Amino acid sequence: MKTFEQKLHNYARLAVDKGVNIQPGQTLVIAAPIDAAPFVRRLAEAAYEAGAKHVYPEWADDELTKIKYEKAPEEAFHEFPSWRAESREQLAREGAAFITVKSTDPDLLKGVDPDKIANANNAAGAAMEGFRDYIQADRVSWLVISTPSSGWAKKVFPDEPEDRAIDLLWERIFSAVRADTEDPVQAWDEHNRTLRAKVDWLNAKKYKSLHYTAPGTDLEIGLPDGHVWAGGGSTNTSGVPFIPNMPTEEVFTAPHKDFVNGIVTNTKPLNYGGNVIDQFTLHFKNGAVTDMEAGEGEDTLRHLINSDEGAARLGEVALVPHSSPISQSGILFFNTLFDENASNHIALGSAYAFCVENGPEMNKDQKEQAGLNTSIVHVDFMIGNENMNIDGILPDGTKEPVFRNGEWAE
Structure with a gap:
């Protein structure tokens, strides 16, 4: 039976080697919550070992996000920093790979004015249109994965103490991404073959x-x-x-x-x-x-x-x-x-x-x-x-x- 550390190692290697498939000399951009910093360090280590030239983290924080929605003026939610969108597009043009780590509390913005949320999402969506084209046309390698957060874990396992809820969510994530198997790479290769058979069948129809x-x-x-x-x-x-x-x-x-x-x-x-x-x-x-x-x-x-x-x-x-x-x-x-x-x-x-x-x-x-x-x-x-x-x-x-x-x- 694999230890937690072994499964965490497998997860990081899968994300880098099979997920974005980092190439020698390539840049990796990792967008992640600050709670995931220990795992992001593992991703960075795996990326450099695979030959990455740079690993650039982009940090987010649920609490800061909530504070902004509660305290910032209304006009703040109609804007998105152009430098963020431009930097993403530049990195994509230069052939970077992108990993996004998601773990937001599902109830983070419960009770917040939905107009603010809609305006912020619309501003971000419009600004990031150029970068989104790179992703949705598969011009670059990209990956979405998740790690537990306390808010998310408690939402999934509301009857468990926080530490136990986080441990349980880790185990479910490891299982879902096949990081707990004897040979995770082989498990993914077999899984991809199964999906490819359905893809081929539907494309023929x-x-x-x-x-x-x-x-x-x-x-x-x-x-x-x-x-x-x-x-x-x-x-x-x-x-x-x-x-x-x-x-x-x-x-x-x-x-x-x-x-x-x-x-x-x-x-x-x-x-x-x-x-x-x-x-x-x-x-x-x-x-x-x-x-x-x-x-x-x-x-x-x-x-x-x-x-x-x-x-x-x-x-x-x-x-x-x-x-x-x-x-x-x-x-x-x-x-x-x-x-x-x-x-x-x-x-x-x-x-x-x-x-x-x-x-x-x-x-x-x-x-x-x-x-x-x-x-x-x-x-x-x-x-x-x-x-x-x-x-x-x-x-x-x-x-x-x-x-x-x-x-x-x-």
Whole structure:
């Protein structure tokens, strides 16, 4: 049985060697909360051992974030420092790799004026559009991972003392990213092969649309001509393979921004902007949300959908069987990186350019013409459960089962 230190070492090595796949002479940028500093040091050590030239940390702090929302003047939330956006774009142009470590308390901004949160998110989203293009076209290697924080751990394990809750969350993270296996690299290689088989099967089908049915959901999602399914590992435009998310259990593509019709209901809470949104239903017509209701966080949801024109449309459709390891853990993580890998999900906002043929080479107008949505946001939310069925509709109108009762039909 591996010790905590062994699993922590494996996690750092996986993130650097399989996640962003650092190359000799490359720069690594790590955006992380200050609580994760001990783990960031391990990432830096692993990166330098792999040949990195520079490791640049970018620190954030939940408490400082909350203080700003409570004390800063209103105009502060309409601004985003241009130097931060410009530095990210410069580093991306120079071929840096990027790791983001997420561990925010899901209730961090509970009670904060949702207008402030929306304005801050919109300002950041607009300023970071250029950098986001590098990420969503896979021009650079990037990775999103998580480490525990006290607030997050207590949300997941509310009946446990803080130290015990953090230990339990570490163990769940290690399991989800396969850091606790005998050979984590081999485990990831095998997992990627499994996902690749589903990707190849779906790409060969060339479905015109997918029809989802479940309690509270009856939704048809059109797929663009030339859409491309992806999953597991990706390859950046320099030909370097990497894994954007750890964990990952999904295969995904881009929907057509104008061909989404029906209703869809979430099956797991969405943590967005330090607030929880839950028990919500969205109504779509010709691709756009026309109505919505939510049992919790409706104001936050409404602000999200009104972020810009594209925020009311879909940018991702992802398939995850109900039997995925994270789903079978029975744990609600209140963290989209984990919860999206326990459930079929879709995303409001921008689409990944590589999800359509020649997408990474397209300009904004060409992406729109191809059916790809553009937005300053990209927010996944979970819609799958053991009752969900999905049919693939071929160009001639023939329907084929893709999911039955939450599982792959093939």
